[in-house]
Amino acid sequence: MRVGELSRRTGVSVPTIKYYVREGLLPTGELSSPNQARYDEAHVRRLRLVRALIDVGGLSVAAIKDVLEAVEDPGRSVHAVLGAAHDHIAPRQGGPEDAARDAARRRVTELIARRGWEVDDANPAARSLADALAALSRLGHDRFAEVSLEAYADAAERVAETDVAYVASEVAREDVVEGAVVGTVLGDVVFASLRRLAQVDASSRTYDPERGW
Amino acid sequence: MRVGELSRRTGVSVPTIKYYVREGLLPTGELSSPNQARYDEAHVRRLRLVRALIDVGGLSVAAIKDVLEAVEDPGRSVHAVLGAAHDHIAPRQGGPEDAARDAARRRVTELIARRGWEVDDANPAARSLADALAALSRLGHDRFAEVSLEAYADAAERVAETDVAYVASEVAREDVVEGAVVGTVLGDVVFASLRRLAQVDASSRTYDPERGW
Numbered sequence: 341m342r343v344g345e346l347s348r349r350t351g352v353s354v355p356t357i358k359y360y361v362r363e364g365l366l367p368t369g370e371l372s373s374p375n376q377a378r379y380d381e382a383h384v385r386r387l388r389l390v391r392a393l394i395d396v397g398g399l400s401v402a403a404i405k406d407v408l409e410a411v412e413d414p415g416r417s418v419h420a421v422l423g424a425a426h427d428h429i430a431p432r433q434g435g436p437e438d439a440a441r442d443a444a445r446r447r448v449t450e451l452i453a454r455r456g457w458e459v460d461d462a463n464p465a466a467r468s469l470a471d472a473l474a475a476l477s478r479l480g481h482d483r484f485a486e487v488s489l490e491a492y493a494d495a496a497e498r499v500a501e502t503d504v505a506y507v508a509s510e511v512a513r514e515d516v517v518e519g520a521v522v523g524t525v526l527g528d529v530v531f532a533s534l535r536r537l538a539q540v541d542a543s544s545r546t547y548d549p550e551r552g553w
Numbered sequence: 554m555r556v557g558e559l560s561r562r563t564g565v566s567v568p569t570i571k572y573y574v575r576e577g578l579l580p581t582g583e584l585s586s587p588n589q590a591r592y593d594e595a596h597v598r599r600l601r602l603v604r605a606l607i608d609v610g611g612l613s614v615a616a617i618k619d620v621l622e623a624v625e626d627p628g629r630s631v632h633a634v635l636g637a638a639h640d641h642i643a644p645r646q647g648g649p650e651d652a653a654r655d656a657a658r659r660r661v662t663e664l665i666a667r668r669g670w671e672v673d674d675a676n677p678a679a680r681s682l683a684d685a686l687a688a689l690s691r692l693g694h695d696r697f698a699e700v701s702l703e704a705y706a707d708a709a710e711r712v713a714e715t716d717v718a719y720v721a722s723e724v725a726r727e728d729v730v731e732g733a734v735v736g737t738v739l740g741d742v743v744f745a746s747l748r749r750l751a752q753v754d755a756s757s758r759t760y761d762p763e764r765g766w
Contacts, residue, residue, distance in 0.1 A: 351649035385692070392688035395647030396681075419756055426749055434608030436564035457754040465749030468609075472742040475605035479598070479735055484719065491715040492740075493747050495708035500751035502704040504759050506697065522692055524752070527705075529685040531748070532741045534706050536639055536678030538713030539737070541670040543632050546717050 343369070346379045350387045357387065363401055365390050365408065389518065397525035411517045418516050425521045427464055435471050435478075444474035447485055455493060503527060556582070559592045563600045570600065576614055578603050578621065602731065610738035624730045631729050638734045640677055648684050648691075657687035660698055668706060716740060 347354045360366040366386055369377030393399045399407075410416060410424035435441065448470045449461055459466065476484045507519045560567045573579040579599055582590030606612045612620075623629060623637035648654065661683045662674055672679065689697045720732045 351651070388688075388691045391648065392692060396685050396688045422753070422756055426753070435604065438564070452750065455751075455754075457750055458757045459750050459753045463750060463753060465746040465753075468742060469746035469750070472609050472739045472746065475601075475609045476735065476739055478601045479605060479731075481732070481735065484736070488715045488719050489743070492712055492744055493751070495711045496744060496747035497751045497755075499705055499708045499748055500755045502701045503748075503752055504755040506701050508759050518692075519694070520756075522689065522694065523697070524749070526685045526689055527748070528741075528745045529681060530702075531705055531709060531744060533678040533682035533685065534709035535712055535716075535740070535744070536737070537665065537670055537672050537676060537682070538668075538706070538710045539716055540635065540639070540672045540676065540678075541668075542710075542713045542717040543635055543733075544671045546721050 341379050349384050352387055396529055421517050422520050435475055440477040441474040444470040554592050562597050565600055609742050634730050635733050648688055653690040654687040657683040
């Protein structure tokens with residue numbers, strides 16, 4: 341198909357498609373004449389993946405480029421690609437280096453050991469978890485890690501088992517890898533949205549407007 | 554304390570503190586002389602809240618301003634403030650208006666009814682959930698909603714119950730509201746990080762590097 345049809349099929353404008361080709365997010369189409377390239381179903385699929393990662397996942401063009409390079413490297417194992425993808429789609433990290441951060445890092449190391457999780461302390465998700473716990477601690481919410489962290493970890497294990505079982509049911513290597521990337525990014529949004537909805541429901545049962553709450 | 558000590562206590566630079574005061578994120582200090590303002594513990598706490606929402610939560614200055622206005626309006630019930638906060642800290646939304654989106658919206662409405670959740674279909678989280686499911690569907694992952702959505706919803710209910718119980722144990726109204734905002738934003742990061750760690754663990758048990766996976 342020509343670029344105009346690719347645009348109609350995906351809802352992505354022609355200038356944006358050309359920008360993605362220049363940035364290496366989308367392979368060049370096959371040249372059918374010096375000024376005209378032809379695209380196929382693989383381009384449609386790739387373009388939908390890029391738009392999902394940008395629109396719903398909030399990833400930058402640079403992060404998507406890195407993730408796609410890892411996906412397309414046939415020498416990497418699925419587990420290694422997941423690691424590379426996680427490096428680029430880690431939750432946000434930040435905050436000062438202080439005693440709260442040191443204590444939060446120790447807490448994360450202990451949690452990983454207690455759960456028996458086979459993960460490296462240097463995993464970016466371990467860092468983002470420590471950053472979030474440190475921020476909670478600075479705000480006087482040390483109690484969160486004591487009261488709620490295990491329930492979060494139980495729920496996260498359940499979701500992760502579902503994720504890995506979902507992806508493992510794919511047959512082709514590229515489907516496994518693409519599914520893992522998509523599932524990680526879009527799964528965050530799915531879970532955060534469901535958590536909000538369930539919070540509204542739980543809060544409507546907990547707070548009584550007659551008390552002014 | 555003077556602005557220099559407020560800066561040392563929180564790790565936020567003096568120009569940034571002044572910027573937050575101008576933007577209305579931080580109340581003006583009490584003027585002790587025409588050129589010098591004094592700050593107190595309430596400023597330390599507010600500044601830590603603002604930094605956590607920016608650094609870890611990734612919120613914009615404009616979004617934080619709106620959330621803080623809702624928090625500080627004593628006329629609003631806790632449930633109403635949660636609603637206002639959710640409007641500003643909804644997961645990302647986006648993607649084309651197409652048949653996939655229409656089908657995803659119907660699926661979300663059915664899920665809410667099936668779960669018996671007391672929430673409005675117009676809740677921003679219902680929209681972001683539909684957007685994520687629509688993006689998955691466009692990528693050929695309709696199966697996700699069939700296979701994994703209920704497990705996600707079970708886990709989300711468990712986390713939301715924990716969240717509401719945690720916040721409800723606060724006594725003062727302003728602590729309840731602040732705790733809810735902090736817990737929603739930082740809780741997303743905590744859960745997403747834990748999910749990544751549990752995924753790495755589950756994937757290390759599922760994929761055998763000897764198979765090239």
